[in-house]
Amino acid sequence: MKAYYSTAYGGSESSVYGDLPDPSPGVNHLLVEVKAVSINQVDWKIRRGDLRFISGWKFPRIFGSDFAGIIRETGKEVMQFKPGDRVYGTRSILFNRHGALAQLRAVDQKCIRVIPDGMSFEEAAALPIxxxxxxxxxxxxxxxxxxxxxxxxxxxxxxxxxxxxxxxxxxxxxxxxxxxxxxxxxxxxxxxxxxxxxxxxxxxxxxxxxxxxxxxxxxxxxxxxxxxxxxxxxxxxxxxxxxxxxxxxxxxxxxxxxxANMQKRPEDWKELEKLFAEGSLKPFIENIFPLEKAADAFDLAEKGNPRGKTIVTVPEMKLPNL
Ligand SMILES: NC(=O)c1ccc[n+]([C@@H]2O[C@H](COP(=O)([O-])OP(=O)(O)OC[C@H]3O[C@@H](n4cnc5c(N)ncnc54)[C@H](OP(=O)(O)O)[C@@H]3O)[C@@H](O)[C@H]2O)c1
CATH class of the missing domain: 3.40.50.720 (NAD(P)-binding Rossmann-like Domain)
Structure with missing residues:
Protein backbone atom coordinates (compact mmCIF):
# COMPACT_ATOMS: atom_id res chain seq x y z
CA MET A 1 0.00 0.00 0.00
CA LYS A 2 0.97 3.63 -0.41
CA ALA A 3 1.70 5.45 2.83
CA TYR A 4 3.20 8.64 4.13
CA TYR A 5 5.56 7.45 6.86
CA SER A 6 8.46 8.54 9.01
CA THR A 7 11.81 6.82 9.28
CA ALA A 8 12.78 8.68 12.49
CA TYR A 9 11.38 11.36 14.78
CA GLY A 10 11.57 14.81 13.21
CA GLY A 11 9.86 16.98 10.65
CA SER A 12 9.09 16.46 6.99
CA GLU A 13 12.77 15.74 6.26
CA SER A 14 12.35 12.40 8.11
CA SER A 15 9.14 11.39 6.32
CA VAL A 16 8.50 9.98 2.85
CA TYR A 17 5.65 8.93 0.57
CA GLY A 18 6.18 5.36 -0.58
CA ASP A 19 5.20 1.70 -0.25
CA LEU A 20 4.78 -0.26 3.00
CA PRO A 21 3.34 -3.75 3.57
CA ASP A 22 -0.44 -3.94 4.00
CA PRO A 23 -1.58 -4.28 7.65
CA SER A 24 -3.20 -7.52 8.77
CA PRO A 25 -6.24 -7.03 11.02
CA GLY A 26 -6.75 -9.09 14.22
CA VAL A 27 -10.01 -10.80 15.22
CA ASN A 28 -11.39 -7.58 16.74
CA HIS A 29 -10.13 -5.40 13.95
CA LEU A 30 -11.42 -3.91 10.76
CA LEU A 31 -9.39 -3.24 7.69
CA VAL A 32 -10.33 0.24 6.56
CA GLU A 33 -9.57 1.67 3.14
CA VAL A 34 -8.67 5.18 4.25
CA LYS A 35 -10.20 8.09 2.34
CA ALA A 36 -9.36 11.11 4.48
CA VAL A 37 -7.19 11.96 7.50
CA SER A 38 -7.08 15.18 9.50
CA ILE A 39 -3.89 16.62 10.91
CA ASN A 40 -4.09 17.60 14.57
CA GLN A 41 -1.43 19.27 16.65
CA VAL A 42 -0.91 15.99 18.48
CA ASP A 43 0.10 14.35 15.18
CA TRP A 44 2.98 16.68 14.40
CA LYS A 45 4.00 16.84 18.06
CA ILE A 46 4.27 13.04 18.21
CA ARG A 47 5.98 12.91 14.80
CA ARG A 48 8.50 15.47 16.11
CA GLY A 49 9.24 13.18 19.07
CA ASP A 50 7.69 15.27 21.88
CA LEU A 51 6.13 12.16 23.44
CA ARG A 52 8.79 9.66 22.43
CA PHE A 53 8.85 7.90 25.79
CA ILE A 54 5.27 6.75 25.31
CA SER A 55 5.11 6.99 21.55
CA GLY A 56 7.70 4.25 21.05
CA TRP A 57 10.82 3.68 18.97
CA LYS A 58 9.72 1.52 16.06
CA PHE A 59 10.21 2.91 12.58
CA PRO A 60 9.05 3.17 9.88
CA ARG A 61 5.92 4.66 11.49
CA ILE A 62 2.77 5.99 9.94
CA PHE A 63 1.25 8.92 11.81
CA GLY A 64 -2.25 10.48 11.66
CA SER A 65 -4.90 9.79 14.32
CA ASP A 66 -8.28 10.90 12.89
CA PHE A 67 -9.52 9.14 9.79
CA ALA A 68 -12.51 8.22 7.64
CA GLY A 69 -12.87 5.46 5.07
CA ILE A 70 -14.65 2.30 3.96
CA ILE A 71 -14.45 -1.10 5.67
CA ARG A 72 -12.87 -3.71 3.41
CA GLU A 73 -12.53 -6.64 5.83
CA THR A 74 -13.75 -7.47 9.32
CA GLY A 75 -12.11 -9.74 11.89
CA LYS A 76 -13.93 -12.87 13.12
CA GLU A 77 -15.19 -11.20 16.30
CA VAL A 78 -16.54 -8.07 14.64
CA MET A 79 -20.35 -8.18 14.60
CA GLN A 80 -21.31 -4.52 14.54
CA PHE A 81 -19.78 -3.56 11.20
CA LYS A 82 -19.60 -5.06 7.72
CA PRO A 83 -17.52 -4.58 4.61
CA GLY A 84 -18.66 -1.55 2.65
CA ASP A 85 -19.66 0.50 5.73
CA ARG A 86 -18.48 4.11 5.64
CA VAL A 87 -16.76 4.68 8.98
CA TYR A 88 -14.75 7.27 10.86
CA GLY A 89 -12.91 7.51 14.13
CA THR A 90 -9.69 8.19 15.94
CA ARG A 91 -7.05 5.98 17.41
CA SER A 92 -4.04 6.83 19.55
CA ILE A 93 -0.73 6.59 17.71
CA LEU A 94 1.21 6.08 20.94
CA PHE A 95 3.02 2.83 21.84
CA ASN A 96 4.38 2.20 18.34
CA ARG A 97 0.94 2.06 16.74
CA HIS A 98 0.58 3.01 13.13
CA GLY A 99 -1.71 5.88 12.19
CA ALA A 100 -3.96 6.48 9.22
CA LEU A 101 -1.81 8.22 6.58
CA ALA A 102 -1.93 5.18 4.31
CA GLN A 103 -4.30 3.45 1.95
CA LEU A 104 -5.18 0.82 4.56
CA ARG A 105 -5.50 0.93 8.33
CA ALA A 106 -6.23 -1.96 10.68
CA VAL A 107 -8.21 -0.55 13.56
CA ASP A 108 -9.99 -1.86 16.63
CA GLN A 109 -13.77 -1.91 16.28
CA LYS A 110 -14.03 0.14 19.49
CA CYS A 111 -12.42 3.12 17.74
CA ILE A 112 -14.89 3.65 14.93
CA ARG A 113 -18.43 4.72 14.12
CA VAL A 114 -20.55 4.66 11.00
CA ILE A 115 -20.42 8.01 9.19
CA PRO A 116 -23.82 9.71 9.43
CA ASP A 117 -25.77 10.38 6.24
CA GLY A 118 -24.78 13.59 4.52
CA MET A 119 -21.30 13.73 6.05
CA SER A 120 -18.36 13.55 3.63
CA PHE A 121 -15.19 11.57 4.36
CA GLU A 122 -13.31 14.86 4.77
CA GLU A 123 -15.88 16.21 7.26
CA ALA A 124 -15.88 12.93 9.17
CA ALA A 125 -12.08 12.90 9.44
CA ALA A 126 -12.13 16.51 10.63
CA LEU A 127 -14.31 15.83 13.67
CA PRO A 128 -12.90 13.35 16.18
CA ILE A 129 -10.08 14.84 18.27
CA ALA A 260 -10.52 19.93 28.23
CA ASN A 261 -9.58 16.49 27.00
CA MET A 262 -10.84 14.32 24.21
CA GLN A 263 -13.01 11.47 25.50
CA LYS A 264 -14.51 8.89 23.18
CA ARG A 265 -17.81 8.41 25.02
CA PRO A 266 -20.66 7.13 22.84
CA GLU A 267 -22.91 9.94 24.08
CA ASP A 268 -20.34 12.51 22.97
CA TRP A 269 -20.12 11.04 19.46
CA LYS A 270 -23.92 11.01 19.31
CA GLU A 271 -24.16 14.63 20.41
CA LEU A 272 -21.73 15.72 17.68
CA GLU A 273 -23.59 13.68 15.06
CA LYS A 274 -26.90 15.18 16.16
CA LEU A 275 -25.51 18.71 15.93
CA PHE A 276 -24.16 17.93 12.46
CA ALA A 277 -27.52 16.53 11.34
CA GLU A 278 -29.28 19.66 12.64
CA GLY A 279 -26.85 21.87 10.74
CA SER A 280 -25.42 23.39 13.94
CA LEU A 281 -21.94 21.86 13.56
CA LYS A 282 -20.01 22.02 10.32
CA PRO A 283 -16.26 21.38 10.06
CA PHE A 284 -14.46 24.24 8.33
CA ILE A 285 -11.88 22.70 6.02
CA GLU A 286 -9.68 25.29 4.39
CA ASN A 287 -6.85 23.11 3.13
CA ILE A 288 -6.90 19.66 1.53
CA PHE A 289 -3.72 17.89 0.42
CA PRO A 290 -3.30 14.55 -1.39
CA LEU A 291 -1.37 11.83 0.49
CA GLU A 292 1.78 12.35 -1.54
CA LYS A 293 1.78 15.99 -0.35
CA ALA A 294 1.13 15.11 3.31
CA ALA A 295 4.41 16.87 4.16
CA ASP A 296 2.76 20.17 3.18
CA ALA A 297 -0.20 19.41 5.46
CA PHE A 298 2.17 18.77 8.39
CA ASP A 299 4.18 21.90 7.63
CA LEU A 300 1.02 23.99 7.52
CA ALA A 301 -0.30 22.50 10.77
CA GLU A 302 3.04 22.99 12.51
CA LYS A 303 4.16 26.37 11.22
CA GLY A 304 1.44 27.92 9.10
CA ASN A 305 -1.33 29.00 11.52
CA PRO A 306 -4.02 26.91 9.81
CA ARG A 307 -7.68 27.88 10.08
CA GLY A 308 -10.26 25.24 10.90
CA LYS A 309 -9.12 21.75 9.92
CA THR A 310 -6.42 20.53 7.51
CA ILE A 311 -7.20 17.32 5.64
CA VAL A 312 -5.15 14.76 3.70
CA THR A 313 -7.03 12.71 1.12
CA VAL A 314 -5.88 9.20 0.24
CA PRO A 315 -5.87 7.78 -3.30
CA GLU A 316 -8.07 4.79 -4.08
CA MET A 317 -6.47 1.36 -3.91
CA LYS A 318 -7.26 -1.51 -6.23
CA LEU A 319 -7.94 -4.49 -3.95
CA PRO A 320 -8.18 -8.05 -5.28
CA ASN A 321 -11.44 -8.78 -3.39
CA LEU A 322 -13.36 -5.74 -4.67
N1 LIG B 1 -6.17 17.78 25.46
C1 LIG B 1 -6.64 17.30 24.33
O1 LIG B 1 -7.31 16.24 24.28
C2 LIG B 1 -6.40 18.11 23.07
C3 LIG B 1 -7.09 17.77 21.91
C4 LIG B 1 -6.93 18.58 20.79
C5 LIG B 1 -6.02 19.66 20.85
N2 LIG B 1 -5.31 19.91 21.97
C6 LIG B 1 -4.37 21.04 22.03
O2 LIG B 1 -5.14 22.22 21.84
C7 LIG B 1 -4.36 23.21 21.18
C8 LIG B 1 -5.15 23.73 19.99
O3 LIG B 1 -5.36 22.68 19.06
P1 LIG B 1 -5.98 23.00 17.64
O4 LIG B 1 -6.05 21.74 16.90
O5 LIG B 1 -7.21 23.81 17.79
O6 LIG B 1 -4.83 23.93 17.01
P2 LIG B 1 -4.84 24.85 15.72
O7 LIG B 1 -5.86 24.36 14.76
O8 LIG B 1 -3.44 25.00 15.27
O9 LIG B 1 -5.38 26.27 16.26
C9 LIG B 1 -4.64 27.05 17.14
C10 LIG B 1 -5.43 28.35 17.39
O10 LIG B 1 -4.75 29.12 18.38
C11 LIG B 1 -4.92 30.50 18.04
N3 LIG B 1 -3.84 31.25 18.69
C12 LIG B 1 -2.56 31.44 18.30
N4 LIG B 1 -1.90 32.16 19.22
C13 LIG B 1 -2.80 32.46 20.20
C14 LIG B 1 -2.74 33.16 21.42
N5 LIG B 1 -1.59 33.74 21.86
N6 LIG B 1 -3.85 33.24 22.18
C15 LIG B 1 -5.01 32.68 21.80
N7 LIG B 1 -5.14 31.99 20.64
C16 LIG B 1 -4.04 31.87 19.87
C17 LIG B 1 -4.89 30.55 16.52
O11 LIG B 1 -5.61 31.70 16.12
P3 LIG B 1 -5.11 32.71 14.97
O12 LIG B 1 -4.78 31.86 13.77
O13 LIG B 1 -6.28 33.62 14.76
O14 LIG B 1 -3.88 33.39 15.51
C18 LIG B 1 -5.62 29.24 16.18
O15 LIG B 1 -6.98 29.50 16.05
C19 LIG B 1 -3.06 22.52 20.80
O16 LIG B 1 -2.06 22.85 21.74
C20 LIG B 1 -3.37 21.05 20.90
O17 LIG B 1 -2.23 20.26 21.17
C21 LIG B 1 -5.49 19.17 23.08
Whole structure:
Protein backbone atom coordinates (compact mmCIF):
# COMPACT_ATOMS: atom_id res chain seq x y z
CA MET A 1 0.00 0.00 0.00
CA LYS A 2 0.97 3.63 -0.41
CA ALA A 3 1.70 5.45 2.83
CA TYR A 4 3.20 8.64 4.13
CA TYR A 5 5.56 7.45 6.86
CA SER A 6 8.46 8.54 9.01
CA THR A 7 11.81 6.82 9.28
CA ALA A 8 12.78 8.68 12.49
CA TYR A 9 11.38 11.36 14.78
CA GLY A 10 11.57 14.81 13.21
CA GLY A 11 9.86 16.98 10.65
CA SER A 12 9.09 16.46 6.99
CA GLU A 13 12.77 15.74 6.26
CA SER A 14 12.35 12.40 8.11
CA SER A 15 9.14 11.39 6.32
CA VAL A 16 8.50 9.98 2.85
CA TYR A 17 5.65 8.93 0.57
CA GLY A 18 6.18 5.36 -0.58
CA ASP A 19 5.20 1.70 -0.25
CA LEU A 20 4.78 -0.26 3.00
CA PRO A 21 3.34 -3.75 3.57
CA ASP A 22 -0.44 -3.94 4.00
CA PRO A 23 -1.58 -4.28 7.65
CA SER A 24 -3.20 -7.52 8.77
CA PRO A 25 -6.24 -7.03 11.02
CA GLY A 26 -6.75 -9.09 14.22
CA VAL A 27 -10.01 -10.80 15.22
CA ASN A 28 -11.39 -7.58 16.74
CA HIS A 29 -10.13 -5.40 13.95
CA LEU A 30 -11.42 -3.91 10.76
CA LEU A 31 -9.39 -3.24 7.69
CA VAL A 32 -10.33 0.24 6.56
CA GLU A 33 -9.57 1.67 3.14
CA VAL A 34 -8.67 5.18 4.25
CA LYS A 35 -10.20 8.09 2.34
CA ALA A 36 -9.36 11.11 4.48
CA VAL A 37 -7.19 11.96 7.50
CA SER A 38 -7.08 15.18 9.50
CA ILE A 39 -3.89 16.62 10.91
CA ASN A 40 -4.09 17.60 14.57
CA GLN A 41 -1.43 19.27 16.65
CA VAL A 42 -0.91 15.99 18.48
CA ASP A 43 0.10 14.35 15.18
CA TRP A 44 2.98 16.68 14.40
CA LYS A 45 4.00 16.84 18.06
CA ILE A 46 4.27 13.04 18.21
CA ARG A 47 5.98 12.91 14.80
CA ARG A 48 8.50 15.47 16.11
CA GLY A 49 9.24 13.18 19.07
CA ASP A 50 7.69 15.27 21.88
CA LEU A 51 6.13 12.16 23.44
CA ARG A 52 8.79 9.66 22.43
CA PHE A 53 8.85 7.90 25.79
CA ILE A 54 5.27 6.75 25.31
CA SER A 55 5.11 6.99 21.55
CA GLY A 56 7.70 4.25 21.05
CA TRP A 57 10.82 3.68 18.97
CA LYS A 58 9.72 1.52 16.06
CA PHE A 59 10.21 2.91 12.58
CA PRO A 60 9.05 3.17 9.88
CA ARG A 61 5.92 4.66 11.49
CA ILE A 62 2.77 5.99 9.94
CA PHE A 63 1.25 8.92 11.81
CA GLY A 64 -2.25 10.48 11.66
CA SER A 65 -4.90 9.79 14.32
CA ASP A 66 -8.28 10.90 12.89
CA PHE A 67 -9.52 9.14 9.79
CA ALA A 68 -12.51 8.22 7.64
CA GLY A 69 -12.87 5.46 5.07
CA ILE A 70 -14.65 2.30 3.96
CA ILE A 71 -14.45 -1.10 5.67
CA ARG A 72 -12.87 -3.71 3.41
CA GLU A 73 -12.53 -6.64 5.83
CA THR A 74 -13.75 -7.47 9.32
CA GLY A 75 -12.11 -9.74 11.89
CA LYS A 76 -13.93 -12.87 13.12
CA GLU A 77 -15.19 -11.20 16.30
CA VAL A 78 -16.54 -8.07 14.64
CA MET A 79 -20.35 -8.18 14.60
CA GLN A 80 -21.31 -4.52 14.54
CA PHE A 81 -19.78 -3.56 11.20
CA LYS A 82 -19.60 -5.06 7.72
CA PRO A 83 -17.52 -4.58 4.61
CA GLY A 84 -18.66 -1.55 2.65
CA ASP A 85 -19.66 0.50 5.73
CA ARG A 86 -18.48 4.11 5.64
CA VAL A 87 -16.76 4.68 8.98
CA TYR A 88 -14.75 7.27 10.86
CA GLY A 89 -12.91 7.51 14.13
CA THR A 90 -9.69 8.19 15.94
CA ARG A 91 -7.05 5.98 17.41
CA SER A 92 -4.04 6.83 19.55
CA ILE A 93 -0.73 6.59 17.71
CA LEU A 94 1.21 6.08 20.94
CA PHE A 95 3.02 2.83 21.84
CA ASN A 96 4.38 2.20 18.34
CA ARG A 97 0.94 2.06 16.74
CA HIS A 98 0.58 3.01 13.13
CA GLY A 99 -1.71 5.88 12.19
CA ALA A 100 -3.96 6.48 9.22
CA LEU A 101 -1.81 8.22 6.58
CA ALA A 102 -1.93 5.18 4.31
CA GLN A 103 -4.30 3.45 1.95
CA LEU A 104 -5.18 0.82 4.56
CA ARG A 105 -5.50 0.93 8.33
CA ALA A 106 -6.23 -1.96 10.68
CA VAL A 107 -8.21 -0.55 13.56
CA ASP A 108 -9.99 -1.86 16.63
CA GLN A 109 -13.77 -1.91 16.28
CA LYS A 110 -14.03 0.14 19.49
CA CYS A 111 -12.42 3.12 17.74
CA ILE A 112 -14.89 3.65 14.93
CA ARG A 113 -18.43 4.72 14.12
CA VAL A 114 -20.55 4.66 11.00
CA ILE A 115 -20.42 8.01 9.19
CA PRO A 116 -23.82 9.71 9.43
CA ASP A 117 -25.77 10.38 6.24
CA GLY A 118 -24.78 13.59 4.52
CA MET A 119 -21.30 13.73 6.05
CA SER A 120 -18.36 13.55 3.63
CA PHE A 121 -15.19 11.57 4.36
CA GLU A 122 -13.31 14.86 4.77
CA GLU A 123 -15.88 16.21 7.26
CA ALA A 124 -15.88 12.93 9.17
CA ALA A 125 -12.08 12.90 9.44
CA ALA A 126 -12.13 16.51 10.63
CA LEU A 127 -14.31 15.83 13.67
CA PRO A 128 -12.90 13.35 16.18
CA ILE A 129 -10.08 14.84 18.27
CA UNK A 130 -10.91 18.52 17.82
CA UNK A 131 -14.71 18.33 18.19
CA UNK A 132 -14.65 15.80 21.07
CA UNK A 133 -12.16 18.02 22.91
CA UNK A 134 -14.28 21.13 22.35
CA UNK A 135 -17.36 19.29 23.61
CA UNK A 136 -15.53 18.00 26.67
CA UNK A 137 -14.29 21.48 27.60
CA UNK A 138 -17.71 23.07 27.22
CA UNK A 139 -19.33 20.32 29.27
CA UNK A 140 -16.79 20.73 32.05
CA UNK A 141 -17.58 24.46 32.00
CA UNK A 142 -21.32 23.64 32.27
CA UNK A 143 -22.10 25.82 29.27
CA UNK A 144 -25.83 26.18 28.77
CA UNK A 145 -28.42 28.57 27.37
CA UNK A 146 -27.61 32.11 28.46
CA UNK A 147 -24.04 31.34 29.64
CA UNK A 148 -21.50 33.99 28.73
CA UNK A 149 -18.59 32.05 27.27
CA UNK A 150 -15.17 33.09 26.03
CA UNK A 151 -13.52 30.75 23.51
CA UNK A 152 -9.80 31.53 23.41
CA UNK A 153 -8.42 30.79 19.91
CA UNK A 154 -11.75 30.39 18.11
CA UNK A 155 -10.67 29.83 14.52
CA UNK A 156 -8.42 26.78 14.94
CA UNK A 157 -9.43 23.12 14.93
CA UNK A 158 -10.77 22.92 18.50
CA UNK A 159 -11.88 26.55 18.70
CA UNK A 160 -14.14 26.64 15.65
CA UNK A 161 -16.00 23.58 16.91
CA UNK A 162 -16.21 25.10 20.41
CA UNK A 163 -17.88 28.27 19.07
CA UNK A 164 -20.47 26.24 17.15
CA UNK A 165 -21.24 23.83 20.01
CA UNK A 166 -21.55 26.67 22.55
CA UNK A 167 -23.91 28.54 20.21
CA UNK A 168 -25.96 25.38 19.71
CA UNK A 169 -26.35 25.22 23.50
CA UNK A 170 -27.72 28.76 23.49
CA UNK A 171 -24.66 30.44 24.99
CA UNK A 172 -23.57 34.00 24.27
CA UNK A 173 -20.15 33.53 22.73
CA UNK A 174 -17.16 35.84 22.62
CA UNK A 175 -14.03 34.56 20.97
CA UNK A 176 -10.43 35.64 20.56
CA UNK A 177 -8.51 35.34 17.30
CA UNK A 178 -6.07 37.30 15.19
CA UNK A 179 -7.48 40.38 13.44
CA UNK A 180 -7.37 38.71 10.00
CA UNK A 181 -9.66 35.90 11.22
CA UNK A 182 -12.36 38.12 12.68
CA UNK A 183 -14.91 37.59 9.89
CA UNK A 184 -14.29 33.85 9.97
CA UNK A 185 -14.98 33.73 13.72
CA UNK A 186 -18.26 35.57 13.17
CA UNK A 187 -19.17 33.09 10.42
CA UNK A 188 -18.85 30.28 13.00
CA UNK A 189 -21.45 32.10 15.11
CA UNK A 190 -19.40 34.18 17.56
CA UNK A 191 -21.41 37.09 18.93
CA UNK A 192 -18.31 39.12 19.72
CA UNK A 193 -14.67 38.93 18.71
CA UNK A 194 -11.62 40.35 20.46
CA UNK A 195 -7.86 40.07 20.10
CA UNK A 196 -5.79 37.79 22.31
CA UNK A 197 -2.81 40.06 22.98
CA UNK A 198 -2.01 40.56 26.68
CA UNK A 199 -3.05 44.23 26.34
CA UNK A 200 -6.47 43.36 24.92
CA UNK A 201 -7.14 40.63 27.50
CA UNK A 202 -6.14 42.92 30.35
CA UNK A 203 -8.10 45.91 28.98
CA UNK A 204 -11.49 44.22 28.74
CA UNK A 205 -13.87 44.62 31.64
CA UNK A 206 -16.06 41.76 30.41
CA UNK A 207 -16.55 38.79 32.78
CA UNK A 208 -17.48 35.30 31.65
CA UNK A 209 -19.21 32.30 33.22
CA UNK A 210 -16.81 30.07 31.32
CA UNK A 211 -13.51 30.36 29.49
CA UNK A 212 -12.83 27.48 27.10
CA UNK A 213 -9.18 27.86 26.16
CA UNK A 214 -8.85 26.07 22.82
CA UNK A 215 -5.37 27.54 22.37
CA UNK A 216 -4.56 26.19 25.81
CA UNK A 217 -1.97 28.64 27.10
CA UNK A 218 -3.85 31.59 28.57
CA UNK A 219 -1.95 33.05 31.52
CA UNK A 220 -3.49 32.53 34.93
CA UNK A 221 -3.70 36.29 35.59
CA UNK A 222 -5.99 36.72 32.54
CA UNK A 223 -8.03 33.63 33.45
CA UNK A 224 -8.71 35.15 36.87
CA UNK A 225 -9.39 38.56 35.34
CA UNK A 226 -11.90 37.24 32.76
CA UNK A 227 -13.83 34.68 34.82
CA UNK A 228 -16.77 35.56 37.03
CA UNK A 229 -16.68 34.26 40.60
CA UNK A 230 -18.05 30.69 40.37
CA UNK A 231 -16.95 30.43 36.72
CA UNK A 232 -14.88 27.65 35.14
CA UNK A 233 -11.81 27.69 32.91
CA UNK A 234 -11.04 24.61 30.77
CA UNK A 235 -7.76 24.32 28.88
CA UNK A 236 -6.70 21.92 26.11
CA UNK A 237 -3.14 21.97 27.48
CA UNK A 238 -3.72 21.32 31.15
CA UNK A 239 -1.18 18.53 31.44
CA UNK A 240 0.10 17.99 34.07
CA UNK A 241 -2.44 19.92 36.10
CA UNK A 242 -0.87 22.62 38.28
CA UNK A 243 -2.58 21.38 41.44
CA UNK A 244 -1.48 24.24 43.68
CA UNK A 245 -2.92 26.83 41.28
CA UNK A 246 -6.19 24.93 41.07
CA UNK A 247 -6.58 24.89 44.85
CA UNK A 248 -5.49 28.50 45.38
CA UNK A 249 -7.65 29.94 42.60
CA UNK A 250 -10.64 27.97 43.88
CA UNK A 251 -10.15 29.00 47.51
CA UNK A 252 -9.18 32.62 47.00
CA UNK A 253 -11.20 33.62 43.91
CA UNK A 254 -13.96 30.96 43.80
CA UNK A 255 -13.00 30.01 40.23
CA UNK A 256 -12.47 26.51 38.88
CA UNK A 257 -9.60 25.43 36.60
CA UNK A 258 -9.90 22.20 34.68
CA UNK A 259 -8.76 20.31 31.57
CA ALA A 260 -10.52 19.93 28.23
CA ASN A 261 -9.58 16.49 27.00
CA MET A 262 -10.84 14.32 24.21
CA GLN A 263 -13.01 11.47 25.50
CA LYS A 264 -14.51 8.89 23.18
CA ARG A 265 -17.81 8.41 25.02
CA PRO A 266 -20.66 7.13 22.84
CA GLU A 267 -22.91 9.94 24.08
CA ASP A 268 -20.34 12.51 22.97
CA TRP A 269 -20.12 11.04 19.46
CA LYS A 270 -23.92 11.01 19.31
CA GLU A 271 -24.16 14.63 20.41
CA LEU A 272 -21.73 15.72 17.68
CA GLU A 273 -23.59 13.68 15.06
CA LYS A 274 -26.90 15.18 16.16
CA LEU A 275 -25.51 18.71 15.93
CA PHE A 276 -24.16 17.93 12.46
CA ALA A 277 -27.52 16.53 11.34
CA GLU A 278 -29.28 19.66 12.64
CA GLY A 279 -26.85 21.87 10.74
CA SER A 280 -25.42 23.39 13.94
CA LEU A 281 -21.94 21.86 13.56
CA LYS A 282 -20.01 22.02 10.32
CA PRO A 283 -16.26 21.38 10.06
CA PHE A 284 -14.46 24.24 8.33
CA ILE A 285 -11.88 22.70 6.02
CA GLU A 286 -9.68 25.29 4.39
CA ASN A 287 -6.85 23.11 3.13
CA ILE A 288 -6.90 19.66 1.53
CA PHE A 289 -3.72 17.89 0.42
CA PRO A 290 -3.30 14.55 -1.39
CA LEU A 291 -1.37 11.83 0.49
CA GLU A 292 1.78 12.35 -1.54
CA LYS A 293 1.78 15.99 -0.35
CA ALA A 294 1.13 15.11 3.31
CA ALA A 295 4.41 16.87 4.16
CA ASP A 296 2.76 20.17 3.18
CA ALA A 297 -0.20 19.41 5.46
CA PHE A 298 2.17 18.77 8.39
CA ASP A 299 4.18 21.90 7.63
CA LEU A 300 1.02 23.99 7.52
CA ALA A 301 -0.30 22.50 10.77
CA GLU A 302 3.04 22.99 12.51
CA LYS A 303 4.16 26.37 11.22
CA GLY A 304 1.44 27.92 9.10
CA ASN A 305 -1.33 29.00 11.52
CA PRO A 306 -4.02 26.91 9.81
CA ARG A 307 -7.68 27.88 10.08
CA GLY A 308 -10.26 25.24 10.90
CA LYS A 309 -9.12 21.75 9.92
CA THR A 310 -6.42 20.53 7.51
CA ILE A 311 -7.20 17.32 5.64
CA VAL A 312 -5.15 14.76 3.70
CA THR A 313 -7.03 12.71 1.12
CA VAL A 314 -5.88 9.20 0.24
CA PRO A 315 -5.87 7.78 -3.30
CA GLU A 316 -8.07 4.79 -4.08
CA MET A 317 -6.47 1.36 -3.91
CA LYS A 318 -7.26 -1.51 -6.23
CA LEU A 319 -7.94 -4.49 -3.95
CA PRO A 320 -8.18 -8.05 -5.28
CA ASN A 321 -11.44 -8.78 -3.39
CA LEU A 322 -13.36 -5.74 -4.67
N1 LIG B 1 -6.17 17.78 25.46
C1 LIG B 1 -6.64 17.30 24.33
O1 LIG B 1 -7.31 16.24 24.28
C2 LIG B 1 -6.40 18.11 23.07
C3 LIG B 1 -7.09 17.77 21.91
C4 LIG B 1 -6.93 18.58 20.79
C5 LIG B 1 -6.02 19.66 20.85
N2 LIG B 1 -5.31 19.91 21.97
C6 LIG B 1 -4.37 21.04 22.03
O2 LIG B 1 -5.14 22.22 21.84
C7 LIG B 1 -4.36 23.21 21.18
C8 LIG B 1 -5.15 23.73 19.99
O3 LIG B 1 -5.36 22.68 19.06
P1 LIG B 1 -5.98 23.00 17.64
O4 LIG B 1 -6.05 21.74 16.90
O5 LIG B 1 -7.21 23.81 17.79
O6 LIG B 1 -4.83 23.93 17.01
P2 LIG B 1 -4.84 24.85 15.72
O7 LIG B 1 -5.86 24.36 14.76
O8 LIG B 1 -3.44 25.00 15.27
O9 LIG B 1 -5.38 26.27 16.26
C9 LIG B 1 -4.64 27.05 17.14
C10 LIG B 1 -5.43 28.35 17.39
O10 LIG B 1 -4.75 29.12 18.38
C11 LIG B 1 -4.92 30.50 18.04
N3 LIG B 1 -3.84 31.25 18.69
C12 LIG B 1 -2.56 31.44 18.30
N4 LIG B 1 -1.90 32.16 19.22
C13 LIG B 1 -2.80 32.46 20.20
C14 LIG B 1 -2.74 33.16 21.42
N5 LIG B 1 -1.59 33.74 21.86
N6 LIG B 1 -3.85 33.24 22.18
C15 LIG B 1 -5.01 32.68 21.80
N7 LIG B 1 -5.14 31.99 20.64
C16 LIG B 1 -4.04 31.87 19.87
C17 LIG B 1 -4.89 30.55 16.52
O11 LIG B 1 -5.61 31.70 16.12
P3 LIG B 1 -5.11 32.71 14.97
O12 LIG B 1 -4.78 31.86 13.77
O13 LIG B 1 -6.28 33.62 14.76
O14 LIG B 1 -3.88 33.39 15.51
C18 LIG B 1 -5.62 29.24 16.18
O15 LIG B 1 -6.98 29.50 16.05
C19 LIG B 1 -3.06 22.52 20.80
O16 LIG B 1 -2.06 22.85 21.74
C20 LIG B 1 -3.37 21.05 20.90
O17 LIG B 1 -2.23 20.26 21.17
C21 LIG B 1 -5.49 19.17 23.08
Missing amino acids: AALTALNGLRKCSVKAGSHVLINGGTGGVGHFAIQIAKARGAIVTTTCSASNRELAISFGADEVMGYSPGELAATDRKFDAVMDAYGKMKLEYVCHLLKRGGTYASTLFIPPPYLSIILVRMVFGKRLTA
